[in-house]
Amino acid sequence: MDEYTDSDWNWDFYKELVEDVEENKNIIQCISCGKCVGDCPATKVSNFNIRKIIRKVLRGDKSVLKDSDIWYCYLCERCKRVCPRDNINIPLLIINLRNESFKKGFGPKYNDLRKYVEMSERFLTNGTVLDDPLDGGLPPERMKELNEICNFARIKYVFKASKNKTKERKKKK
Ligand code: SF4
Ligand code: SF4
Numbered sequence: 001m002d003e004y005t006d007s008d009w010n011w012d013f014y015k016e017l018v019e020d021v022e023e024n025k026n027i028i029q030c031i032s033c034g035k036c037v038g039d040c041p042a043t044k045v046s047n048f049n050i051r052k053i054i055r056k057v058l059r060g061d062k063s064v065l066k067d068s069d070i071w072y073c074y075l076c077e078r079c080k081r082v083c084p085r086d087n088i089n090i091p092l093l094i095i096n097l098r099n100e101s102f103k104k105g106f107g108p109k110y111n112d113l114r115k116y117v118e119m120s121e122r123f124l125t126n127g128t129v130l131d132d133p134l135d136g137g138l139p140p141e142r143m144k145e146l147n148e149i150c151n152f153a154r155i156k157y158v159f160k161a162s163k164n165k166t167k168e169r170k171k172k173k
Contacts, residue, residue: 014057021092026085033084036083042074070094070101071098
């Protein structure tokens with residue numbers, strides 16, 4: 001677990017995010033236990049680490065908005081099931097960060113997002129994130145609900161952008 005002193009914290013970034021999505025004020029309850037990381041499928045295929053992302057937000061480190069890491073989260077909510085703090089909603093924090101990233105004009109860097117797009121495609125077609133699913137597929141109602149969340153999180157936008165890039169590359173050949 002990381003050790004920090006009071007001077008390591010800067011609340012400006014946290015306050016900006018909470019202004020947009022009030023529920024995210026609860027991330028302050030994070031005890032940095034790392035349980036969410038152990039159960040996270042995105043961590044298994046990338047350097048995505050939600051515990052570190054929360055630390056960055058609480059230290060006011062806005063570099064996280066430029067980081068491709070925030071695009072690897074799959075909004076699957078497994079982390080919510082294992083987090084010892086009832087009110088921390090990690091997928092909502094990630095959506096908050098992605099929207100903020102768009103607003104600031106950073107957005108996704110498509111080359112960094114190949115894995116994310118592949119995962120999303122698997123998820124939207126099969127309901128599973130990994131090639132070998134950890135728990136099998138999701139029930140249809142959950143798929144519908146997550147499709148709506150994905151729309152909100154602009155995953156579809158990323159798909160579209162990624163497809164356009166592929167078309168452009170093909171044209172150039
Ligand atoms: S919602 Fe995101 S952070 Fe949580 S387990 Fe799923 S991929 Fe990991
Ligand atoms: S499981 Fe919850 S309390 Fe533990 S590091 Fe993750 S978000 Fe923080």
